[in-house]
Amino acid sequence: MTLHSHKGLMFILDGLGDRPVPELQDRTPLEAANTPTLDKLLSRGIGGLMDPLAPGVPVDTHTGTALLTGVSLRDAQFLRRGPIEAAGAGVVLQNGDVAIRCNFATVEKDGNGFLIKNRRAGRLREEEVAELAKSLQKVDLGCGITGSIHPATQHRAILHLSGPELSAAITDSDPMSGSPLRIKTVIPHDPGNIRAAKTADVVNRFIRIACAQLPDHPFNRARRKAGRLEANGIICRGAGEMLVLDNLLHYLKLKAALITGDCTIVGLGRLLQHTVYTSPVFTALADTDIDAKIQTGLTALHEHEIVFIHLKGPDICSHDFNPTGKMEFLERFDAALAAVPIDDLVIGVTGDHSSDSIQGEHSGDPVPSLLFSPRGRRDLCREYGETGCCQGALGRISANHFLISMLDMMGSLHNYRSEDTKYYLM
Numbered sequence: 001m002t003l004h005s006h007k008g009l010m011f012i013l014d015g016l017g018d019r020p021v022p023e024l025q026d027r028t029p030l031e032a033a034n035t036p037t038l039d040k041l042l043s044r045g046i047g048g049l050m051d052p053l054a055p056g057v058p059v060d061t062h063t064g065t066a067l068l069t070g071v072s073l074r075d076a077q078f079l080r081r082g083p084i085e086a087a088g089a090g091v092v093l094q095n096g097d098v099a100i101r102c103n104f105a106t107v108e109k110d111g112n113g114f115l116i117k118n119r120r121a122g123r124l125r126e127e128e129v130a131e132l133a134k135s136l137q138k139v140d141l142g143c144g145i146t147g148s149i150h151p152a153t154q155h156r157a158i159l160h161l162s163g164p165e166l167s168a169a170i171t172d173s174d175p176m177s178g179s180p181l182r183i184k185t186v187i188p189h190d191p192g193n194i195r196a197a198k199t200a201d202v203v204n205r206f207i208r209i210a211c212a213q214l215p216d217h218p219f220n221r222a223r224r225k226a227g228r229l230e231a232n233g234i235i236c237r238g239a240g241e242m243l244v245l246d247n248l249l250h251y252l253k254l255k256a257a258l259i260t261g262d263c264t265i266v267g268l269g270r271l272l273q274h275t276v277y278t279s280p281v282f283t284a285l286a287d288t289d290i291d292a293k294i295q296t297g298l299t300a301l302h303e304h305e306i307v308f309i310h311l312k313g314p315d316i317c318s319h320d321f322n323p324t325g326k327m328e329f330l331e332r333f334d335a336a337l338a339a340v341p342i343d344d345l346v347i348g349v350t351g352d353h354s355s356d357s358i359q360g361e362h363s364g365d366p367v368p369s370l371l372f373s374p375r376g377r378r379d380l381c382r383e384y385g386e387t388g389c390c391q392g393a394l395g396r397i398s399a400n401h402f403l404i405s406m407l408d409m410m411g412s413l414h415n416y417r418s419e420d421t422k423y424y425l426m
C-alpha cells in the first residue's frame with residue numbers, strides 16, 4: 001500500500017480571537033473583516049474553537065506558540081522567557097545554568113536601593129548594549145558562581161548565571177509598573193528552597209555590582225556629559241533554567257520551520273530546534289510584509305514537512321486598543337493568503353491566544369480555528385470567525401490536539417504509538 005501524505009502549513013495569528021466591540025457594530029475584528037479566502041478554506045474544511053492551555057486561561061505568546069509547535073501541555077508550563085531570549089541571542093546554556101531577561105535602565109541611588117528613572121535607559125541600540133555588556137563578563141558572585149551579560153535584540157540583554165546549585169525559582173527585580181519605580185529585591189518563591197535563596201542572593205549581588213560599575217563606563221561618562229540618560233543599572237525578570245523539551249515533531253522525525261519577525265518566537269523556534277526564518281521585512285508589527293512571509297513559507301515547504309508562519313500584527317493592534325487596525329490587518333492577511341495553492345496542502349489557521357482590544361490584553365477566550373485538507377472532512381461552518389467557528393466539527397479543541405489533528409490529516413502519524421500519551425495528555 002502506498003501511503004499518501006501532504007505537507008502542512010499552519011498560520012499562527014498572534015492574539016487572533018477577540019470580543020465584540022462597539023466601533024465594529026458589536027462584531028469582533030475577525031467577524032467584521034472581509035475574509036473571502038478564509039471563508040472558502042473553512043467552507044471546504046472544518047472549524048472550531050481552540051484553547052491553548054485550558055478553557056478560560058490566558059497565556060503568553062511563547063506558551064501558546066510552543067503548544068502549537070510540538071511542545072506538550074506538561075512541558076509548556078516550564079517555559080520561561082530567560083532561556084527563550086537566550087536561545088534567540090545565541091547564548092548556549094549548560095545544564096544547571098540560569099538565564100534571566102534584562103534591560104539596562106537609568107537608575108538613581110535611594111537609601112539602600114535604587115529608583116528607576118527610565119526602564120530602558122531611553123531604548124539603547126544593539127551595539128550600545130554590546131559595548132556595555134563587555135564590562136560585565138564572568139563577574140565573580142561567590143560560591144563558584146559567575147554572571148555575564150549578553151546583548152540580545154534592541155535594548156534587551158540576558159544575564160547568564162553559571163555555577164553549582166542554582167535555581168530559577170526566584171522573583172523579578174523589574175517592578176514593571178508602579179510609582180515611584182524601584183528595583184525590587186529578588187527573593188525565592190519558596191523561602192525554604194535553599195538553592196533559590198542562594199540564586200536570589202547572587203542576582204541581587206550582580207545588580208549591586210553592575211550599578212556600582214556602570215556609571216564609570218566610558219559610554220555613560222559620554223552620556224552624562226551630553227546630558228542624556230545613562231544606562232547605569234540593570235533590571236531583570238523571567239528567570240529560567242536550560243530546558244530540554246520533548247517535541248512531538250522531532251519524535252515523528254518531521255522537519256519543521258518557523259517563520260517570524262518576533263524576537264521571542266525566534267528564540268523559541270531555536271530552543272525547539274525548528275528551522276527559523278526571519279528577515280528585516282518581518283517587523284513583528286502590523287506593517288510586516290505578509291506576502292514575503294508567505295513566500296518564505298512556501299519555499300521552506302520544499303525542505304520541511306510542516307511550516308509555521310507566525311504573524312504578530314493582530315496582537316499588537318489589540319495591545320494598542322485598535323480593533324479597526326486588527327480588522328484591516330486580517331483583511332490584508334486574507335488577501336495575501338489567496339497566493340497559497342491549496343490542492344495538495346493541509347492548512348491550519350489559528351492563534352496563540354485571544355486578545356481583547358478593549359482591555360488591551362490577552363484573554364482566556366478560545367481562538368477561532370480551521371483545518372483544511374484536500375481530502376479532509378467538511379462541516380457546516382461558512383464564515384471564519386468567533387461565532388462562525390463555534391459549531392464546527394473541531395469542537396472545543398486544545399492546541400496540542402489541533403496540531404495532532406493537522407498531522408493526522410497530513411498522514412504523518414504512521415510512527416505514532418497510541419501508548420505514548422505524553423504529547424496529548426498532561
Ligand SMILES: [Zn+2]
Pocket residue numbers: 014015060061062064315352353
Ligand atoms: Zn501572543
